Amino acid sequence: MTPPAAPDADIVLSARGLRRDFAGFTAVNDVDIDVRHGEIHALIGPNGAGKTTVFNLLTKFLQPTRGTITLLGQDITRTSASKVARMGLVRSFQISATFPHLTVLENVRVALQRQNGLSTQFWRSTRALDRLNGRAMELIEQVGLKDARGRLAADLSYGRKRVLEIATTLALEPRVLLLDEPMAGMGHEDVHVVEGIVREVAKSRAVLMVEHNLKVVANLCDRVTVLQRGEILTSGDYATVSRDERVKTAYLGTEHE
Numbered sequence: 001m002t003p004p005a006a007p008d009a010d011i012v013l014s015a016r017g018l019r020r021d022f023a024g025f026t027a028v029n030d031v032d033i034d035v036r037h038g039e040i041h042a043l044i045g046p047n048g049a050g051k052t053t054v055f056n057l058l059t060k061f062l063q064p065t066r067g068t069i070t071l072l073g074q075d076i077t078r079t080s081a082s083k084v085a086r087m088g089l090v091r092s093f094q095i096s097a098t099f100p101h102l103t104v105l106e107n108v109r110v111a112l113q114r115q116n117g118l119s120t121q122f123w124r125s126t127r128a129l130d131r132l133n134g135r136a137m138e139l140i141e142q143v144g145l146k147d148a149r150g151r152l153a154a155d156l157s158y159g160r161k162r163v164l165e166i167a168t169t170l171a172l173e174p175r176v177l178l179l180d181e182p183m184a185g186m187g188h189e190d191v192h193v194v195e196g197i198v199r200e201v202a203k204s205r206a207v208l209m210v211e212h213n214l215k216v217v218a219n220l221c222d223r224v225t226v227l228q229r230g231e232i233l234t235s236g237d238y239a240t241v242s243r244d245e246r247v248k249t250a251y252l253g254t255e256h257e
């Protein structure tokens with residue numbers, strides 16, 4: 001008799017039997033997904049497949065009609081979105097509204113202050129401020145914005161604004177990072193830069209991303225889950241998934257040939 005599969009210690013976010021109905025229409029049905037520490041996991045599928053709804057369910061912006069969600073071993077099916085964010089499940093756009101009239105350094109500092117609850121303090125010790133500045137510079141260097149630290153966010157190129165958003169997201173110390181089309185609207189060079197950042201970031205986190213650019217998915221992602229009409233068509237590494245005839249028909253064949 002085969003022994004039961006050992007629990008996968010690297011799984012940090014997982015959903016079982018996830019379903020969401022909207023007034024009689026089932027947008028997501030019976031979705032199982034496991035997101036692992038150190039992995040970049042892509043959620044792909046044609047328009048309307050249910051990717052955004054799955055993101056909204058995992059981050060608790062929407063309540064599932066059925067199914068369960070587990071984060072870091074805790075059942076979060078009925079937990080609020082804000083608590084889930086505090087537990088370390090962070091979606092990029094949640095704090096991606098950077099302030100155009102603040103500098104790069106100030107933007108990252110504001111995000112760090114929020115994370116550390118410093119915004120409500122009347123006084124701050126010089127040492128606390130130094131620590132904040134030190135961490136802000138680390139994050140800015142990690143995303144390659146050191147040369148732009150004193151520039152206003154409004155004056156950055158589109159690609160660098162998105163990179164700044166990633167830095168402010170990282171300030172929240174996510175354990176699981178959900179990225180909604182992080183490369184959308186970027187030119188080749190910026191895509192390359194962001195790929196490098198996401199790869200680096202994922203070494204010590206789990207990343208789940210919705211991405212339409214299949215070259216990016218092929219280059220970057222360790223695991224790919226394909227959704228079609230709200231259901232999982234298949235899941236696996238890119239090479240296996242992209243050879244699957246059903247995927248070619250449902251997705252690759254229609255949009256990317």
Ligand SMILES: Nc1ncnc2c1ncn2[C@@H]1O[C@H](COP(=O)(O)OP(=O)(O)OP(=O)(O)O)[C@@H](O)[C@H]1O
Pocket residue numbers: 022025027045046047048049050051052053054
């Ligand atoms: N609040 C809602 N009320 C009713 N229907 C909804 C709602 N949100 C999503 N849907 C429907 O659920 C289905 C899945 O939508 P969803 O936005 O999750 O797909 P998607 O894969 O993210 O699509 P895209 O790639 O176009 O962003 C669509 O048919 C959509 O019209």
